[in-house]
Amino acid sequence: MRIKIKPRLYQEKIFAKAVKENTLVVLPTGLGKTLIALMLALHELKKGRVLVLAPTKPLVEQHLESFTNNSDLKSDDCALVTGALKPEERGELYDKKVVFATPQTVRNDLITRRARLEEFSLIVFDECHRAVGNYAYCFIASEYEGRVIGLSASPGSDADKIKTVCKNLGVTNIEARTENDPDVKPYLQEKKVTHVNLEIPDELGKVIKHLKNALSTSLKYLKDLGLLKTHDVTKVYKKDLLALNREARAKVSSDPSYYKALSLVARALKVMHAQQLLQTQGVASLKKYFNGLKHQSSKAAASLLRDRDFQEAMHLVFKTEVEHPKFNALLDLISPDENQLVFTQYRATAELITSLINDSGGNARVFVGQRGAKGMTQKEQLKVLEEFRKGEFNTLVSTSISEEGLDIPSIDTAVFFEPVPSALRMVQRKGRVGRAKTGKVYVLVTKGTVDEKYKWIAYYKEKRMKKAINNISREDLVQSNLKSFM
Numbered sequence: 001m002r003i004k005i006k007p008r009l010y011q012e013k014i015f016a017k018a019v020k021e022n023t024l025v026v027l028p029t030g031l032g033k034t035l036i037a038l039m040l041a042l043h044e045l046k047k048g049r050v051l052v053l054a055p056t057k058p059l060v061e062q063h064l065e066s067f068t069n070n071s072d073l074k075s076d077d078c079a080l081v082t083g084a085l086k087p088e089e090r091g092e093l094y095d096k097k098v099v100f101a102t103p104q105t106v107r108n109d110l111i112t113r114r115a116r117l118e119e120f121s122l123i124v125f126d127e128c129h130r131a132v133g134n135y136a137y138c139f140i141a142s143e144y145e146g147r148v149i150g151l152s153a154s155p156g157s158d159a160d161k162i163k164t165v166c167k168n169l170g171v172t173n174i175e176a177r178t179e180n181d182p183d184v185k186p187y188l189q190e191k192k193v194t195h196v197n198l199e200i201p202d203e204l205g206k207v208i209k210h211l212k213n214a215l216s217t218s219l220k221y222l223k224d225l226g227l228l229k230t231h232d233v234t235k236v237y238k239k240d241l242l243a244l245n246r247e248a249r250a251k252v253s254s255d256p257s258y259y260k261a262l263s264l265v266a267r268a269l270k271v272m273h274a275q276q277l278l279q280t281q282g283v284a285s286l287k288k289y290f291n292g293l294k295h296q297s298s299k300a301a302a303s304l305l306r307d308r309d310f311q312e313a314m315h316l317v318f319k320t321e322v323e324h325p326k327f328n329a330l331l332d333l334i335s336p337d338e339n340q341l342v343f344t345q346y347r348a349t350a351e352l353i354t355s356l357i358n359d360s361g362g363n364a365r366v367f368v369g370q371r372g373a374k375g376m377t378q379k380e381q382l383k384v385l386e387e388f389r390k391g392e393f394n395t396l397v398s399t400s401i402s403e404e405g406l407d408i409p410s411i412d413t414a415v416f417f418e419p420v421p422s423a424l425r426m427v428q429r430k431g432r433v434g435r436a437k438t439g440k441v442y443v444l445v446t447k448g449t450v451d452e453k454y455k456w457i458a459y460y461k462e463k464r465m466k467k468a469i470n471n472i473s474r475e476d477l478v479q480s481n482l483k484s485f486m
Contacts, residue, residue: 029431048121
């Protein structure tokens with residue numbers, strides 16, 4: 001069997017290594033990890049069958065389409081195995097030459113003995129950074145002794161996480177390339193990243209001041225219980241409260257007094273969330289959150305709604321006609337003549353942005369995940385992407401669903417409504433842009449808020465990831481895998 005497109009030099013080099021050794025392939029989004037997996041799959045089909053794993057059904061379907069379109073592999077020789085099929089219908093599908101499957105389904109079929117891995121000569125683990133903890137990739141890899149290839153744009157921001165992924169998959173070799181590597185650069189267009197710095201309006205600044213006071217009060221209650229050393233809002237972070245929450249949950253069964261601590265932590269986290277919504281998402285999102293709080297029956301919500309500063313913050317928000325400057329900044333960046341992708345953290349913000357773009361004469365569609373009453377089914381997601389590909393609209397407004405794996409059509413411009421504190425997500429977002437021509441990336445950053453903090457967190461995590469990958473030696477990985485057998 002052969003592939004129908006000519007591989008790039010760096011893809012051939014990585015393939016040559018992956019033939020000899022279980023390999024983790026780290027390439028930015030859009031640089032052809034799947035083609036390397038296809039080349040290795042066709043090579044390994046001489047010895048046995050191939051199993052291609054991806055986290056979601058749309059990704060699995062995408063891999064099947066990519067393999068059959070880019071090689072002379074026949075669709076009759078392939079099988080799609082996902083939870084959409086009844087268990088009794090899946091067993092015989094594992095006899096096909098190439099099986100494309102979701103990992104949860106394969107794990108279940110291995111446990112019930114509908115599937116066996118002995119006759120597979122290769123397993124492809126797409127988005128393999130997920131191979132940690134109890135994720136199904138770990139179980140599948142532990143049951144398998146053949147050739148493995150893992151694919152990821154960002155396997156982790158520190159050496160320990162990357163080593164864990166490699167150990168869990170039985171990987172002993174890492175092949176990584178960045179956009180700056182000389183054998184990759186010729187295939188990339190220029191990508192211009194611009195941070196658009198914005199100021200919070202004075203009227204919203206008053207709301208933030210009252211929320212800070214409400215947070216300080218909540219933290220003081222925890223300090224008075226001896227659970228925090230300070231109630232200074234600049235020195236207590238969300239991670240501190242989450243750690244305190246875990247500690248209280250672990251102790252509450254033996255000491256009921258920790259119920260109060262749990263309620264106070266929940267109260268503080270609610271204020272933090274309100275702050276973050278206003279600073280990074282805007283008034284509309286905060287109004288929706290406040291309305292939801294009014295209908296919550298928890299002690300934390302009731303206590304918070306009695307707090308004077310929190311009440312004043314709510315009063316100011318519901319009477320203001322001022323909105324976050326990000327929305328006008330975004331509308332200024334949207335063009336009717338380009339394909340554009342807008343990323344945002346929250347579904348409510350995605351819906352609002354879509355409405356604003358369309359009301360201003362643009363042509364946008366929202367693209368969100370499956371969860372919740374307003375979620376999109378996988379069929380709806382694929383339909384929207386196909387319409388985008390055909391040019392029926394030019395602006396896709398998306399939550400994190402479009403960051404990982406899905407084949408998004410060529411994008412000229414991307415707008416990040418907020419930075420995210422993740423190297424993986426930033427790498428995946430930026431990888432959507434500038435494949436065919438010079439790409440533009442705009443990151444909206446509100447000065448003096450968590451936006452600035454997240455911008456730098458993602459920047460340094462990405463730098464640490466690259467350094468960690470370079471510093472992990474083959475001997476480290478071999479020794480790590482040997483220890484797991486001792």
